[in-house]
Amino acid sequence: MQRKVTKAILPVAGLGTRFLPATKSIPKEILTLVDRPLIQYAIDEARAAGIEQFIFVTSRGKSALEDYFDEAPELEEALRRSGKTALLEALAATDVASGAIAYVRQHRPLGLGHAVRCARHLVGDEPFAVILTDDVIAGDPPCLQQMIEAHAETGGSMVAATEVPRAATSSYGILDIAGEMGDLVRLRGVVEKPKPEVAPSTLAVIGRYILTPRVMAHLDRQTPGAGGEIQLTDAIAEEIRAGGQVFGFRFRGRRYDCGSKAGFLQATVAFGLARPDLGEEFHAFLEEEVGFRRAAE
Template sequence: MRTKVTKAIFPVAGLGTRFLPATKSVPKEIMTLVDRPLIQYAIDEARAAGIKEFIFVTSRGKSALEDYFDHSHQLESELRKKGKTELLEALKETNMDSGEIAYVRQHKALGLGHAVWCARRLIHNEPFAVILPDDVIAAEKPCLQQMIEAYAETGGSMVAAMEVPPEKASAYGVLDVKEDMGSVVSVNNMVEKPAPGEAPSNLAVIGRYILSPNVLKTLNKKETGTGGEIQLTDAIAKEIEGDGVYGFRFRGQRFDCGSKAGFLQATVSFGLSRDDLKDELMAYLQEVIAVDKAAQ
């Protein structure tokens, strides 16, 4: 029987420079998508997949992120007095019990692999998940839950994957596919940000991982790769000859909320999925399109 995946690492040490000046004082992960911060979507997905321990790899200036998960007794008291039970229920989703959440610091920005390595002492010798909050995935069944169900059959290490246009493959880690089994593919190799025209496929790695603890042993060597950084992709690739690496074609729509365009697209999509917002938002979008067509 495979060891259950109950721990997840959230690398959130980045400066969020693409969203300056907003991120001068507000961590990017706290920026709101409709009415929930990006990090809440990641936490909800992890909980749905059975994650019990949440490990945040942070950096200086992320105190607002840590405060977000604390109980706000004064706010809860005020809402209770005013009988605002729906808002109280919404707040419960943001609270983390003592011991559920841990924070470790990444003092230097040395790459995603280094960020994951920073959490090594909290993982010990068991499989673990990694979730990048920038990648928000809208899915009927949460992406990580889909992956954990597939992982129960494959073991090894698993990465979420989606097909991207060939001309965009150089922006991602890309899978060299050994065998395509539908939703699951076995992997020959993984290439981090291949040069244009040299990608082994158009199947790109997205920010969800289930990893063997052996990956941490490889990261312990601190070998640098593309861009002079310690790449998580390189460490995962070392597992191919061991227990194997698998790509998982998840069912859902991924939004790159690390970019302004992706963040706006996600805001519109999530807004339209809300019964309390969709009619007013759709009417506005139709009006904007009509005005734009008239101007042409």
């Protein structure tokens, strides 16, 4: 029987320079899609998958993340006195029980693999998930829940995967596929950011992982790879070479790259249209706006 995955690492130490000047004073993970910050989407997905402990790998200037998940007694009391029950319920979703969140510091930006390794002592000898908040995924059930259900059958390690244009392979970890198993693919390797002409496939790793503690051991021995950073995909590739089982999982849902401005805007439109309280009005506005632009052309 596979051990249940109950811990998730959320690397949130990045500076968010692509969103300056907004990220000069607030962490990128607090930027909002409609009325929820990116970090809330990640936490909600993790909770739906049965995650009980959340490990944030942070850096200087990220104190707003800690405050976000704390209680706000004065605000709650003001809402209670005003009878704003719906807002109180929305606020309650941001609370995380004492002891359920741990914070570790990544003192230098040495790569995703290094960020994950910073949490090793909190993971111990258990399988664990990694969630990258830049990748917001609309799925039913949520992506990580799909993966954990699949992992209960396969064991080993697993990465979420999606098809990308061949011209874009140099921006991703790309899967070298050994065999197809429906939604799952068995891997013979993972190549970090290969040039399109040498990429082994167009199936790319995106920001959801379930990893065995052996991957942490590989990270301990990892040397800098692409971009001069310690790459998580290199440690996963080492796990494959060591005989470990690693699978790619084609999740059901749509991924938005909220690490880019265009992707963030696309996600804002998609999530706004999906809201029952906003969708109709927002859709009418978009149609009107497109009509104005076409008329101007």
